[in-house]
Amino acid sequence: MPDFSLTLTEASKTYRAQSRTDKGAVKALLPISLRVTDESPRVIAVAGESGSGKTTLASLILGFQQPTSGNVEFNGVQLAKLSKKQKSEFRRTVQPVLQDPFASYNQFYKIDHILRMPLIKYGIAESPSHADALIRKTLSDVGLVPEQTLGRYPTQLSGGQRQRIMLARLLLCEPRLIVADEPVSMIDSSYRAIILNLLMKLKDQYGISIIYITHDVATAYQISDEIIVLYRGRVAEAGQTRKVIESPKHPYTESLISSVPMPDRIHSWDSELATVTHNLANETGCEYTAICQHAVAQCKVVEPKIRAVAGNHFVACRLYDDLPEAQLFDVLKAN
Amino acid sequence: MSTELIVRISDLSVTYETKASTVTAVNEVSFNLNRGEKLGIVGESGSGKSTLGTAICGLTKYPARVTSGSIQIGEQMLFELPQKERRATMLRDIAYVPQAAMNSLNPSMRIRDQFLDALSRGVSRKDQNRFDDIIEARAQRVGLDLSLLTRYPHQLSGGQKQRVVIAISTILSPKLIVADEPTSALDVIIQRQVLKSLSEVQVASNAAVVLIGHDIGLLAQFVDILAVMYAGKIVEMGALETLLTNPKHPYTKKLISSIPSVLRRSNLAGIPGLPPSLSELPVGCSFEPRCEEKIEKCSISSPSLKVASARKIACWLYDSDDTSTNTSVRVRGS
Amino acid sequence: MGFGLFIALLISVYGLRLFYDPALFEIGSRLPYLPPGVEAPLGSDSFGRDMLASILVGTPITFQVGLLGGTLGLILGASLGLIAGYFGGKVDSGIRTLSDSLITIPSIAILLIAAINVENLSRVSLATIIAGLSWMYPARTIRAQVLSLKNREFIKICRANGQRELDILFKEVMPNLMPYLASTYVLSVFTTMIATVGLESLGLGVDDDYSLGTILYWSQRKAAVVTGTWWWYLPPIIMITLIFISILLMSIGLDKVARPSDSGKS
Numbered sequence: 028m029p030d031f032s033l034t035l036t037e038a039s040k041t042y043r044a045q046s047r048t049d050k051g052a053v054k055a056l057l058p059i060s061l062r063v064t065d066e067s068p069r070v071i072a073v074a075g076e077s078g079s080g081k082t083t084l085a086s087l088i089l090g091f092q093q094p095t096s097g098n099v100e101f102n103g104v105q106l107a108k109l110s111k112k113q114k115s116e117f118r119r120t121v122q123p124v125l126q127d128p129f130a131s132y133n134q135f136y137k138i139d140h141i142l143r144m145p146l147i148k149y150g151i152a153e154s155p156s157h158a159d160a161l162i163r164k165t166l167s168d169v170g171l172v173p174e175q176t177l178g179r180y181p182t183q184l185s186g187g188q189r190q191r192i193m194l195a196r197l198l199l200c201e202p203r204l205i206v207a208d209e210p211v212s213m214i215d216s217s218y219r220a221i222i223l224n225l226l227m228k229l230k231d232q233y234g235i236s237i238i239y240i241t242h243d244v245a246t247a248y249q250i251s252d253e254i255i256v257l258y259r260g261r262v263a264e265a266g267q268t269r270k271v272i273e274s275p276k277h278p279y280t281e282s283l284i285s286s287v288p289m290p291d292r293i294h295s296w297d298s299e300l301a302t303v304t305h306n307l308a309n310e311t312g313c314e315y316t317a318i319c320q321h322a323v324a325q326c327k328v329v330e331p332k333i334r335a336v337a338g339n340h341f342v343a344c345r346l347y348d349d350l351p352e353a354q355l356f357d358v359l360k361a362n
Numbered sequence: 363m364s365t366e367l368i369v370r371i372s373d374l375s376v377t378y379e380t381k382a383s384t385v386t387a388v389n390e391v392s393f394n395l396n397r398g399e400k401l402g403i404v405g406e407s408g409s410g411k412s413t414l415g416t417a418i419c420g421l422t423k424y425p426a427r428v429t430s431g432s433i434q435i436g437e438q439m440l441f442e443l444p445q446k447e448r449r450a451t452m453l454r455d456i457a458y459v460p461q462a463a464m465n466s467l468n469p470s471m472r473i474r475d476q477f478l479d480a481l482s483r484g485v486s487r488k489d490q491n492r493f494d495d496i497i498e499a500r501a502q503r504v505g506l507d508l509s510l511l512t513r514y515p516h517q518l519s520g521g522q523k524q525r526v527v528i529a530i531s532t533i534l535s536p537k538l539i540v541a542d543e544p545t546s547a548l549d550v551i552i553q554r555q556v557l558k559s560l561s562e563v564q565v566a567s568n569a570a571v572v573l574i575g576h577d578i579g580l581l582a583q584f585v586d587i588l589a590v591m592y593a594g595k596i597v598e599m600g601a602l603e604t605l606l607t608n609p610k611h612p613y614t615k616k617l618i619s620s621i622p623s624v625l626r627r628s629n630l631a632g633i634p635g636l637p638p639s640l641s642e643l644p645v646g647c648s649f650e651p652r653c654e655e656k657i658e659k660c661s662i663s664s665p666s667l668k669v670a671s672a673r674k675i676a677c678w679l680y681d682s683d684d685t686s687t688n689t690s691v692r693v694r695g696s
Numbered sequence: 697m698g699f700g701l702f703i704a705l706l707i708s709v710y711g712l713r714l715f716y717d718p719a720l721f722e723i724g725s726r727l728p729y730l731p732p733g734v735e736a737p738l739g740s741d742s743f744g745r746d747m748l749a750s751i752l753v754g755t756p757i758t759f760q761v762g763l764l765g766g767t768l769g770l771i772l773g774a775s776l777g778l779i780a781g782y783f784g785g786k787v788d789s790g791i792r793t794l795s796d797s798l799i800t801i802p803s804i805a806i807l808l809i810a811a812i813n814v815e816n817l818s819r820v821s822l823a824t825i826i827a828g829l830s831w832m833y834p835a836r837t838i839r840a841q842v843l844s845l846k847n848r849e850f851i852k853i854c855r856a857n858g859q860r861e862l863d864i865l866f867k868e869v870m871p872n873l874m875p876y877l878a879s880t881y882v883l884s885v886f887t888t889m890i891a892t893v894g895l896e897s898l899g900l901g902v903d904d905d906y907s908l909g910t911i912l913y914w915s916q917r918k919a920a921v922v923t924g925t926w927w928w929y930l931p932p933i934i935m936i937t938l939i940f941i942s943i944l945l946m947s948i949g950l951d952k953v954a955r956p957s958d959s960g961k962s
Contacts, residue, residue, distance in 0.1 A: 076549035076552075077520075089852075123852060127849055131849050132850055132853075136871075141857065144858070145858055148859060196853075216617070216620060217616065217617060217620050219620075219630075220630035243622070245621075245624045249623070249630050283551070286554055288550075288553070290582045290606050290618060290621060
């Protein structure tokens with residue numbers, strides 16, 4: 028029995044129409060199942076573009092929103108039913124890293140505030156001096172010099188430094204799962220590696236699992252063990268990262284990969300691309316139908332089921348209807 | 363490619379005057395562009411690339427100030443022109459597409475009307491139909507469906523809005539287009555479309571383009587010449603393929619190797635340290651504190667941009683004493 | 697700048713009291729209808745009250761009521777605004793409905809009715825009545841700010857840090873509201889003062905209180921305009937104007953602090 032588990036069972040999120048101009052309910056995330064335990068810490072990437080549902084997924088896992096259907100369970104208990112103590116435990120164990128290194132801070136306080144708070148609230152430090160020592164050590168662990176960072180306001184530090192302080196804060200909480208929602212997209216490219224390498228170090232050193240949410244397929248490929256590709260709320264493809272990226276099966280995954288601008292593929296974008304009209308939403312069937320090269324009449328009506336290409340590679344597309352069906356849980360079995 | 367000179371930037375410097383200090387955001391930058399040439403300026407935040415972008419278009423505003431150098435557009439020296447003519451030249455010959463340009467669309471005007479606005483100041487209602495053909499042609503050129511013309515900006519997606527902005531700002535067929543991060547905040551697949559739109563516009567008018575960004579991979583899909591900017595200076599500039607396959611400046615090398623690949627897994631590499639604050643530049647080469655190939659000279663004085671190995675580079679490692687800046691070999695961008 | 701003026705006014709009023717006997721405002725302390733001159737710097741009114749002394753006495757009273765009313769109005773309004781904004785849902789709807797309906801009621805009418813009908817109107821009760829009719833404005837402003845702050849990213853981090861909702865409200869959201877609280881406070885004091893002066897000049901102010909508005913009332917009753925005793929109504933008017941200007945300037949200044957214009961470069 029694992030000490031820690033976070034499970035999504037067919038969790039979905041639908042937003043009701045907000046205003047008269049919206050047609051109806053928006054299915055932000057279709058039922059998805061996912062399971063993370065401390066038995067095998069891994070980096071799971073959730074790749075998708077805007078509207079894919081990846082941020083919604085992050086909100087559900089972090090408990091910032093409730094699923095419309097299905098369950099999100101922490102150590103076997105539904106998030107909505109956690110006791111006060113369990114809720115505190117949950118908040119401590121599942122930690123976020125957010126996209127905007129500026130907005131993550133309360134500008135009113137120095138950065139010390141955000142580091143001291145969890146030590147007090149979770150009772151991790153026994154005394155102020157203990158807290159100080161912990162903070163100093165953790166800052167060094169993430170590669171920062173305490174003297175140069177403590178006592179400063181967020182505006183006095185760079186985006187990269189702020190993100191690292193966020194990682195320090197998170198470490199102080201002693202989490203088991205980190206949900207990183209686009210943690211480096213607002214940071215200079217030369218600095219990203221530092222943050223991402225830090226995340227991986229946390230996994231190796233402390234056994235923390237990481238859910239890395241991004242639109243950048245390249246970094247997802249570099250650091251994750253498993254990947255889930257989302258398109259408009261649906262899982263298009265999922266499985267071991269190497270397999271999915273090196274031999275993609277879903278037309279969307281292929282398109283996503285070939286659209287990554289690489290310096291060793293100069294001017295490779297000259298080929299024609301279908302124009303996307305985002306306002307056309309399919310009410311039934313596969314969401315990718317409108318743009319898909321392989322779309323047939325069936326795609327508009329029948330929802331693609333998740334099928335197993337191999338033990339650790341799954342795809343949801345009618346092209347693979349001959350393959351056996353699979354449950355998403357199977358996707359994320361330890362390798 | 364014709365050899366008509368479109369823009370010549372000579373020793374351009376732009377400084378910001380703050381109460382605390384004077385910051386040199388752009389430090390003696392020079393380059394030329396002919397018709398149809400596409401230059402990419404790549405740099406990280408704090409490199410001065412956006413300031414350079416506005417300066418090229420003559421749009422430098424307080425608290426920034428052009429403190430030296432000149433800008434030549436076509437035959438005209440921009441700063442020597444009287445105010446009125448300068449504005450006219452800018453409006454006619456230069457198109458500037460700023461960052462997050464999609465936000466500059468008027469939310470209460472239909473798209474077609476915004477096109478009209480750009481084409482005709484004070485034209486009476488009945489004459490407006492004359493412009494329909496032009497508007498439709500321009501919209502189609504950037505790949506927009508004509509039905510979008512009757513809509514309002516909030517009904518369009520980010521990528522569509524960006525393409526509208528590109529179409530509107532280039533409606534008078536400018537000679538020079540300067541676009542600062544035109545695809546930031548857009549999805550990867552949409553980025554492709556927007557750059558394609560920009561390409562269509564460029565090809566149609568054979569304009570010179572300056573594309574500013576932080577993503578070399580992205581720029582590589584579009585430009586022919588690449589300039590790498592660091593702490594306000596251009597540190598390396600030359601033909602795209604040359605720089606990508608054989609980068610010489612240590613910063614360029616690091617920048618390229620820090621790009622995560624989608625083709626093979628390897629260790630992610632970054633550049634240790636932080637770019638210097640523009641108000642506290644180190645003595646000597648600005649990159650020296652983070653450089654792994656530095657020599658003694660690097661901490662003493664700052665190298666200037668010189669021709670070497672079929673490109674321009676500002677690095678002591680490649681500074682040969684017989685630097686002849688008037689070499690017969692024309693390096694792209696010089 | 698507004699602060700400076702206000703402080704200057706405060707100092708001058710309280711300071712002068714040291715040098716000039718305020719008791720001179722009593723009826724009969726001077727010969728009546730003296731124009732401004734050596735004997736009485738600002739002249740005297742029909743009751744023989746020294747005008748300068750009157751100003752010295754009246755101003756602090758006006759201040760007091762204004763500050764009291766303003767404070768009450770702010771405390772009430774800001775609290776309701778905070779609660780409505782942060783907790784949302786039914787609480788928010790309830791408070792908003794209350795606020796919106798009260799705003800539509802013409803406060804002048806209520807004030808008049810209240811002032812006329814309340815026996816032994818004291819400074820405190822006057823201030824309370826005014827506060828009860830003006831809290832809606834601070835409430836709205838504060839609520840709007842809280843709404844925008846509530847969804848900021850850093851709030852999520854606070855939750856991840858183990859902070860509970862009330863803790864977040866007071867420790868994290870409130871400090872960011874300081875500039876708004878300050879400027880709203882100043883405006884609150886402002887509206888209270890206007891209301892009191894208005895009431896007083898109609899003779900409906902606090903009984904037995906001799907404030908600036910009261911001076912105006914008496915000047916009207918005694919037809920000072922007709923009799924040409926401009927030194928009776930002009931000093932209080934100037935004083936009131938100065939106070940208002942200083943308050944407005946203060947609120948503009950505080951507004952700038954709350955919303956410094958953006959001049960970021962990328």
